[in-house]
Amino acid sequence: MxxxxxxxxxxxxxxxxxxxxxxxxxxxxxxxxxxxxxxxYAAKFNPIFPTLIILSLTYLLILSGYLLLRKDTKKVTIFLLSLVAIYVLFGIVVTDSPTIGGRYFTVTFLTIGAINLVAAVLLSIREKNGGLICES
Structure with a gap:
């Protein structure tokens, strides 16, 4: 090859x-x-390692944000929602790419955005319920 x-x-x-x-x-x-x-270039034509780099950087970013803001769940929720906006915007920007890497990154960015949205919603629900995710 x-x-x-x-x-x-x-x-x-x-x-x-x-x-x-x-x-x-x-x-x-x-x-x-x-x-x-x-x-x-690597992201466009051989996207496996660049995708892993993006996932690792996202993990570090979320972990750092959580560690810095963990005392105030409202700030963590706002942080996660801002990440949702950024990743959805990135996903929309690369949507029209004709390369395989563009498709990988579109799915990756939108998935990360969706996961952050779910985490923000769960944190918001937990804060409203006084620490419980679901009431019984």
Whole structure:
């Protein structure tokens, strides 16, 4: 199987090396391409590891937010709802991508958003019920 890399694919630079073009101007050599553009290229065509990176970063973000805000469940709920908005927005942005990575990331972002929404709703219900998720 042939390994295709962004550096070896000059016609792809126009579509994938967006950040390098914004920071450095026109891309003339493969050495002008930033690491962020390599991540985007990998996410487009070989999305397994970039998806794992996004999931790990999301876990760290949620854990950090919880640890910083755990004394006030209302703030944790607002934090989770803001993450819902961000991840749903990311999911909508990558929805139109024709690549397999775009489809993976759309599903990943929308799933993370849905999980955060459920967590925020459960926390809100628990706060209203005085610590219980369901009344019996």
């Amino acid at each position: 042939k390994v295709v890399r962004l550096r070896n694919d000059p016609w792809e630079w126009k579509y994938t090396a967006i950040f390098s073009e914004k920071f450095n101007g026109e891309i003339t050599n493969a050495s002008d391409i930033s690491q962020l553009d390599h991540f985007i």
